[in-house]
Amino acid sequence: MTKITSLCVYCGTSSRGAASHRAAAARLGTLLAARGIRLVYGGGCIGLMGMLADAALAGGGQVVGIIPYHLKEHEIGHEGVTELVVVDSMHERKRRMFELADAFAILPGGLGTLDEAVEIIAWKQLGLHDKPIVLADIDGYWTPFRALIEAVVAGGYARPEIADLFTTVESVEAIFPALAAAPEPALGPEPERP
Numbered sequence: 001m002t003k004i005t006s007l008c009v010y011c012g013t014s015s016r017g018a019a020s021h022r023a024a025a026a027r028l029g030t031l032l033a034a035r036g037i038r039l040v041y042g043g044g045c046i047g048l049m050g051m052l053a054d055a056a057l058a059g060g061g062q063v064v065g066i067i068p069y070h071l072k073e074h075e076i077g078h079e080g081v082t083e084l085v086v087v088d089s090m091h092e093r094k095r096r097m098f099e100l101a102d103a104f105a106i107l108p109g110g111l112g113t114l115d116e117a118v119e120i121i122a123w124k125q126l127g128l129h130d131k132p133i134v135l136a137d138i139d140g141y142w143t144p145f146r147a148l149i150e151a152v153v154a155g156g157y158a159r160p161e162i163a164d165l166f167t168t169v170e171s172v173e174a175i176f177p178a179l180a181a182a183p184e185p186a187l188g189p190e191p192e193r194p
Helices: 019-035 047-058 090-100 111-125 143-154 160-165 175-181
Strands: 006-010 038-041 063-068 083-087 103-106 133-136 167-169
Touching: 006 090, 006 111, 019 038, 019 047, 019 175, 038 047, 038 090, 047 063, 063 090, 083 090, 090 111, 103 111, 111 133, 111 160, 133 175, 143 160, 167 175
Parallel strands: 006 038, 006 103, 038 063, 063 083, 103 133, 133 167
Antiparallel strands: none
16 A cells, blocks of 8 residues: 555544544544644534544644535634635535545544445445545444445345445554555546546
8 A cells, every 4th residue: 555645534523422432533633643644524623523633733733624614613614724625515525525535534423424434435336436444443333334234235235345345443543554454546536527
């Protein structure tokens, strides 16, 4: 795998989850800064998003937040990040996050995080990218998601190989070895439409 210089992290904006989830978000931010890996994330300053960004910034890391205009006030856009990009829509947010990232890590979160996880995995299945995706299954949070994937396969709606589209780890520290073990992406950027 080539060196990861920019990691997109999907995670929740709530602080009501388990303390272990909050600690994992902060730890990941610290580890990204220590490794000189730029954080790309949803641009909020609350919940796991805020803890992740604050820890990366405290460690001297580069942080790029992408937030839609309509959520800037709701998710309280993080004005202290290296760069806060305000976009017009959720679709543009996800596209920009994708474009800026070499790989993806998914921490616990709500429906927005689940949406982002499913979409980035589906894009990989469709051959739109082959960037590494790592689920951080902190305290078994993503176990029901993995069971859903198994149910989709068992129901005949996907091939067993979809489980190979992402790697699951149990700690944020394990994200980095998982990324290092991933094959180097062979696909270039999606071609522009005429």
